[in-house]
Amino acid sequence: MSVFRREDSSASAGADQRVRVDRKTKNLTRRLEAGDVAVINHSDIDRVAAEALVACQPAAVLNAARSTSGRYPNMGPSIIVDAGITLIDDLGTDIMALKEFDKIRIEGDAVYNESGDLIAEGTRQTEATIETNLEEARAGLSVQIEAFAANTMEYLRRERDLLLDGVGVPHVKTVFQDRHALIVVRGYHFKEDLQSLKAYIREYRPLLIGVDGGADAILDEGLTPDMIIGDMDSVSDRALRCGAEIVVHAYRDGRAPGTIRLDDKGIDYVLFPATGTSEDVAMLMADELGAKIIVALGTHATLVEFLDKGRAGMASTFLTRLRVGSKLVDAKGVSQLYQPRISTKQAGLFVLIGIIAIITALAVTPAGQALFGVLDIYLSSFLSFLRSLIGLSPSGT
Template structure:
């Protein structure tokens, strides 16, 4: 279902509130949803300009618990069945859709606004009006989007071939992979991206991390996810636009993902922090760079957390660059395992039952040794003395 955009200059004039929830709160305005979620607080109104809201963006918004989300663009354009709008609405957050680009200039960041039905107000003045999305409308739009999925698949294939032409030497022969100080040779590597179910996957992988102690690589904000889970990243890879200063200064080796022409926006930030870094020029995503680096440096196994694992997830990002991730997975091959696969296949080498049995056997051995030992009686007398002292102390509390 394609939602019609009203002319910006007339949207506010024709705004008539339709039945729906009302919300009042401070507005947070940003064209980049990723940046907005960093400063969005519970109860505030998120004003975004995000065509085809993807699942990751939606989950980030829901985690911040806004009072409402106002989208300047179409949340479902019909290009492909994106997953974000359903997640937002299912969480009970009103989503006012396709209000027009003018809202990004009319709504001021930090001012108090009001949502009433399908209209955004400043006081009693309507600023923008759109369509208040509900689950039936979203599900209908998703069905229609699936009908046109073949066009997106064709575009995906074309982007894949274009990336292969650009990065043939890198993909096939590893040409251009920089030297790093982190030793990957014959080791397990855990790559963390702030993507699908990354928190749940990290929690599930705790026994694996404890036993195998893999090299931990955070892709941009994935480094913060590693810190939040109670670990320290060995390496951070990315363009440094969504990772905290705390992560960048934790001592991890930093690899800045640069464009093929040598431009690396992340270098300026690293320079400001006084951190040395390695530059890796490559097309594609930072996720790809992390995988290619680990593979080229001899990693035995690469476990991926929060990365894209199936066709719907590749398309859900809605950009051609995801074709590079598809090819990178082919390049890495059998070394790459999705975190969900590890959690299902991996079992700790020492089971809980075996551990309890071992403890019980040890206790029996200690008791038996004390009984047959010439000094056993002395041990029992010492223990009895400690017990009598403890009982006397407890009685003293009530006397």
């Protein structure tokens, strides 16, 4: 992703700024506009959230929580600060009392209302403070790895039937058998990766599976998803009504808050109760139903990315990749290694077009016209010779 960068943040000048407030960063970025101040409560800002914030070009980001708690070296704060956006964190819950469109003033590490009253004080993040926080987080990373391993074993115990035997995968209309399946998650560099796969999609026509907001990413590229999988909290109504089959990822006990929205709109769906993430559910379904190749776009592939997602349940992603095995291919690998194939029919068509182009070029030149005249004489003589062999007169009688 190209990063928007400002030389000087306007929030530093002490001018009144309009705020946008939401406890969920992904909800806030849907309405955040350039020049607004984003007010969030996001511990350990991850890379996806940071890139979404930067894309909105806010004047500043005010975080009630610590942007790096020390659990692990997360990527988000450096992305925001490198983009020239003011980041003040650890402001406390008082900052969340601000209302949408309230005006505030930022001076140093402090935030004031329009009347000049102090709302909260926090810590302004710089490259130096972020590096210090990351060094401390790296020192404690071993603890997170141990917790990750424990979560992995717990997930295996709960979902061994699904992982090992595919028990619980629902019946769906979409046919996966022997087809390629492209699973699109609104994750790291998903837009660029999806654009780079256009030729692959045209040639192989894989099943297009959008994981929640990934369905909107597919539609934005002029394509139509075959299936949408997720808890339905970040997918648009446009995507839900595009004709794709809907699979709702439910909790293990069958609870699925997302079904309320679908029931209200009269949209049919299939339930898939399972622990883990929706992208894991999509991979397990594609594998169990016979997909030949599973291409993952925008998903998580490294340990730091698993931790960056901020969920203990990310252990499921690790085990899911072990389950899917050699079928799974990262989208970046496909875009770098894939070369469009030229069929015999296409090659023949190219040759024919080339011959026609040469004949047309010759026909409009004096030398070409002379050549065609000579060829016409030889052709007429040859035809006369053939007629004489079979006993026909020049008139054909």
